[in-house]
Amino acid sequence: MRLHEAKLELLTSAVVLELLIAVERFNTAAEYRRRARCSEANGYRYTAAVQWRIAANLFRSEDWLAEKCWQAWERIMDLPRKFSQPIT
Numbered sequence: 614m615r616l617h618e619a620k621l622e623l624l625t626s627a628v629v630l631e632l633l634i635a636v637e638r639f640n641t642a643a644e645y646r647r648r649a650r651c652s653e654a655n656g657y658r659y660t661a662a663v664q665w666r667i668a669a670n671l672f673r674s675e676d677w678l679a680e681k682c683w684q685a686w687e688r689i690m691d692l693p694r695k696f697s698q699p700i701t
Contacts, residue, residue, distance in 0.1 A: 644673030645684060655687070662689040666697055 622687035649664035683694050690696075 618666075639675070639684050640666045642678070645671065649682075649685065653685075658689050662686050665689065 645664045645668035649661045649668060652658075652664060653661035665682045665686040669679045669686065672679040672682060683697075686697060687694055
C-alpha cells in the first residue's frame with residue numbers, strides 16, 4: 614500500500630508542477646502581449662512585432678490568443694506567418 618501512496622503522491626506533484634509551469638507561461642505571454650501593445654503605441658513597430666511573436670509562441674496552448682498575436686504580427690510585418698521563423 615505504501616508504494617501505491619508514493620506513486621500517487623509523485624503523480625500529484627507532477628500534475629501540480631505542470632499546472633504551475635502552464636500558469637507561468639500564460640503570465641509571461643500576457644506580459645509580452647501587454648509590452649507589444651505599448652511598444653506599438655509608442656511607435657516601435659518592429660519591437661512590437663518581436664514581442665507579438667514571442668507571445669504567440671508562449672500562448673500555443675490557447676489557440677485563440679495565439680491567433681490574435683499572430684494576426685498582429687502579420688499586420689505589422691505585412692508578411693504571412695510562415696515567414697516568422699529564422700531561415701536555416
